[in-house]
Amino acid sequence: MAKWPAVIKPKQLVKNRAIGMDLYPTFLDAAGLKLTPDQHADGQSLLPVFKGTQKNKKRRLVFHYPHYTSNSSPYSSIIDGDFKLIHFYNDEEGAYLLFDLSKDLSEQNNLSIKEPKITQKLAMLLEMELKKMDAELPIPNPNYQADAKNFSNLKSNYSRANRDREKQKKKIDNSKI
Structure with a gap:
């Protein structure tokens, strides 16, 4: 605004x-x-x-976060046209999430499996943009332990995000009753 x-x-x-x-x-x-x-x-x-001399320009945006925090693992994302691709660098369950922002602004419906060509195209564009900006890529955590329970050991936030999303969806569904 x-x-x-x-x-x-x-x-x-x-x-x-x-x-x-x-x-x-x-x-x-x-x-x-x-x-x-x-x-x-x-x-x-x-x-x-x-x-008012420039209208409705959908420019490509790239976000790069190659760091570990207490609740997220490294990721990069690109928005091009109506689509947003998120690439998790440390994810066993699937490295990409794809969303159609024109229909799913809250990013609830992952289309990466249904739209493999768009996923692949955006993955290549993201890689090209990161190379162009000489972006530092994340370094694998040599101390990662798959069975550890603390958040500082996170390999990915994809599973956690999906669990949080499901909890949120249940709350909304229960409030409609």
Whole structure:
């Protein structure tokens, strides 16, 4: 959401993708300062969107998180067109999740098995984008123990996410009764 009466028409809905990294180049552009792409390689100015000179541009977005935390394992994702692919680097149950964001914004229906061609295409695009940005890839955890119970030992968050999703779905179903 943005409000700038001198530039943005009230009550307009724009479906352009925007991320937090767009703020810096947008502020530079709005202040009339020169954009410095070496400082905001992943961000784009939203000023053309605000002015209405650029509409409904679905740009490709890549997210890369090659780290372990207490509740997640390394993953990368790409959004291209209506589809989002998530690649878990440390997942025994399936390395990819695919979602059609035009029909499933809450990412509940994994289409990776039903849509293998789209999954493969996005996997190749993701790999290409990561190579282009010289992204560091995760290093396997040599201390991983399959039978360990603590979260710092996570190999994947895919199973946990599905369990959480099922619990959430049951709560919603029970509240309808």
